[in-house]
Amino acid sequence: MEDEDSTILHLDMDAFFASVEIRDDPRLAGLPVVVGGAGDRSVVAAASYPARRRGIRSAMPMATARRLAPDLVIVPPRIDRYRAVSREVMEILGSVSPQLEQISVDEAFLDVRGARRLFGTPEQIGALLRERIRSGLGLPSSVGGSVSRAVAKIASARAKPDGLLIVPPEGTAAFLAPLPVAVISGVGPKAVAALERLGVRTIGELREIPGPTLRRTLGPQAGMVAQIAAGTDRTGLGRQVRDRSLGTERTFEEDLVERTDVRRVLTGMADEVARSLRREDLLARTVSIKLRAPDGTTITRAATMGQPSSVGERLREHVIALWEREAGGLPRLRLVGVRAEHLLPAQGGGSVELAGRTTGWRDLEQAMDRARDRFGGESLSRLSHLAPRQGGEGRG
Numbered sequence: 582m583e584d585e586d587s588t589i590l591h592l593d594m595d596a597f598f599a600s601v602e603i604r605d606d607p608r609l610a611g612l613p614v615v616v617g618g619a620g621d622r623s624v625v626a627a628a629s630y631p632a633r634r635r636g637i638r639s640a641m642p643m644a645t646a647r648r649l650a651p652d653l654v655i656v657p658p659r660i661d662r663y664r665a666v667s668r669e670v671m672e673i674l675g676s677v678s679p680q681l682e683q684i685s686v687d688e689a690f691l692d693v694r695g696a697r698r699l700f701g702t703p704e705q706i707g708a709l710l711r712e713r714i715r716s717g718l719g720l721p722s723s724v725g726g727s728v729s730r731a732v733a734k735i736a737s738a739r740a741k742p743d744g745l746l747i748v749p750p751e752g753t754a755a756f757l758a759p760l761p762v763a764v765i766s767g768v769g770p771k772a773v774a775a776l777e778r779l780g781v782r783t784i785g786e787l788r789e790i791p792g793p794t795l796r797r798t799l800g801p802q803a804g805m806v807a808q809i810a811a812g813t814d815r816t817g818l819g820r821q822v823r824d825r826s827l828g829t830e831r832t833f834e835e836d837l838v839e840r841t842d843v844r845r846v847l848t849g850m851a852d853e854v855a856r857s858l859r860r861e862d863l864l865a866r867t868v869s870i871k872l873r874a875p876d877g878t879t880i881t882r883a884a885t886m887g888q889p890s891s892v893g894e895r896l897r898e899h900v901i902a903l904w905e906r907e908a909g910g911l912p913r914l915r916l917v918g919v920r921a922e923h924l925l926p927a928q929g930g931g932s933v934e935l936a937g938r939t940t941g942w943r944d945l946e947q948a949m950d951r952a953r954d955r956f957g958g959e960s961l962s963r964l965s966h967l968a969p970r971q972g973g974e975g976r977g
Contacts, residue, residue, distance in 0.1 A: 585750045587703050587726040588694040589817055591733035592674060592710055595721040595742045597687035598627035601666050602656045604719045613650040616658050617643055618878040624910040626658055626880060630742055640880065642910050663687075666718065673713045677706060682818045684867055684923055685883055688737075690730050692818050704747045711745060727753060729814040735764050753812030758785030765809055767802050767887040769902055775799075784810045805887050827857045827865075830918025836875055837914040844901060850919035851900045855893035858921055864889035865921035868896045870903045873916035880907060889925050896921065 594600065598616040603609045613632035615625045621644040628637045628646075635650045647653055667686045675681050677700060680692035693706045700706045707724035714722050725736025726747035733748075735757070740746040748756045762784055763773050775798050781787050787795075787810045796803040808814040829850050837843050847870070858865055869883035884899040900919055 585728060586694070586697070587728055587733075587747050587749060588692055588697070589728060589730050589733045590691045590693055590703060590707055590710075590724055590726045591730065591737040592689055592691065592707075592722055592724045593734075593737045593741070594670065594687035594714075595723055596627055596629050596633075597667075597720075598658065598663055599629040599632070599656075600720050601663055602659075603629060605662075609654060609656075612654050613637065613652060614654045614656060615643075615646055616656050618657065618876060619643070619655050620876050620878070621647075622874065622876055623878040624880060624907070640882075640907050640910055666720070669718055670714060670720075670722075673717060674710060676713075677710060680818060682923065684885055690733065690818055704745065707745045707747060711743075729753075729809070729816050730818065731766055731809045731814055731816065732757065732812075734766065735760065738764070750812075754788075757810060757812060758783065758788075760784050762787050765806055766885055768799075768806060772799055802887050826920055826922045826924065827854055827861070827863070828869075828918060828920025829853050830871055830916060830920075832873075832916045833914070837917065838912065840908065843904065843908070843914060843917070846917055847900050847904055847919060848897050850917070851897040852893035854919050854921050855891055855896050858891035858924070858927075862927045863921075864891050864925045864927050865896070866923040866925060867921070868899045868903075869920045869922060870900055871916065871918035871920070872904070872907060872911050872914055874911050875913055875915045878911070879916075880911070882907060883922065885923075891927065 599614050602616060603614060611631060612629070613635055614629040615632050615637060616627040617623050617625045621642070623643040625637060625639050625641045625643060625646050627639055632646070632650060632653070637646045637649055637653075643655070663686060670687075671681065671683055671689060674689055674691055678691045678693045678696045680695065681689055682691075683689040693700070693703055696706055697703075700709055703726045707726055711722050711724055714720055721743040723737050723740040723743060724745045725733045725738070725740055727733040727736055728750045732753055736746045736748050761782060762768050762776055765784065768776075776782070776787065779790065779794070779798065781790060787806070790798075792803070792807070795807060799806055805814070831846070831850075837846065851868075854868075865886070866889045867883050867885050869881055871879065871881045873879040882903045884903055886895060886899060890896065896919070
């Protein structure tokens with residue numbers, strides 16, 4: 582049936598920052614190239630595939646990367662350059678389908694249902710996009726396709742590097758069955774560990790878990806995860822509020838060193854951004870963090886939530902998880918930021934948030950909003966927002 586074609590595509594640029602640097606300087610081709618600061622306390626922002634074959638990955642301390650590859654080539658990041666190339670990539674995607682949702686500087690979803698008459702099957706369209714990017718920009722990319730955004734993203738990851746994988750609707754469950762549960766967006770390390778305690782490591786095994794057990798294990802996201810695992814999810818593109826994001830960041834006179842201080846600051850920022858979303862009647866599909874070390878090394882990391890949200894607790898969970906994955910490489914922080922991206926109108930444009938624990942937090946936070954509006958912005962706060970009475974001044 583035509584409506585059941587795999588028309589949701591996910592295009593992901595391969596080793597984007599490193600690929601841009603290699604394209605701009607062909608002498609780097611075939612070498613273990615990383616983008617990042619040269620200091621031992623810096624971290625790898627991006628690694629070429631020759632570097633990855635040496636065991637080097639993004640967010641790794643640069644000192645470790647040097648030990649793995651003594652001939653490592655370190656290129657300082659050029660963020661403005663990457664953004665400019667990103668705009669060129671998105672223009673190519675938009676020339677094929679206007680149904681486009683950019684989710685980061687180097688990846689986007691497309692719904693190509695309306696493009697089939699002009700450009701052919703989803704597989705032909707995916708090949709066309711990759712060829713236009715290759716011939717026009719000299720860069721490699723990978724494309725995955727499915728009937729849902731979640732599986733399209735998994736497929737593009739399986740297609741890397743420089744590949745194309747379209748999963749037919751009738752083959753979705755079989756494609757997912759042998760894969761580890763961690764490939765499902767939103768199933769983080771804690772959820773993986775909880776599932777492993779049940780003897781569940783693959784998506785096929787996850788499908789065998791009774792619904793009540795899965796809900797106790799995964800909480801409110803269990804229903805969405807179950808649909809993805811069963812191959813019945815049909816979530817497409819969100820209606821994006823174009824070129825909008827809401828965020829906050831702060832530079833500290835004294836570096837943040839204590840993990841409790843960083844957690845407290847991030848929690849407060851997540852709540853602040855969530856309140857801004859609620860005030861403007863918006864939901865966020867993506868939340869990102871920005872971390873800067875005293876030597877100027879800066880990294881940004883983003884997570885796409887299973888359901889768009891304006892609930893501070895949901896943003897906080899993702900923000901803390903993103904930071905915990907990077908904390909070892911950036912033991913001291915000079916600047917911290919939190920941003921909500923890929924915004925949707927809360928009324929009539931986004932999916933209703935899942936019931937359960939999230940609903941309770943949403944109701945509580947809305948009540949806190951009303952109290953703040955009536956009695957002042959500082960009238961209510963999480964206990965975890967408050968700085969310690971001794972030794973905490975100036976840190977956050």
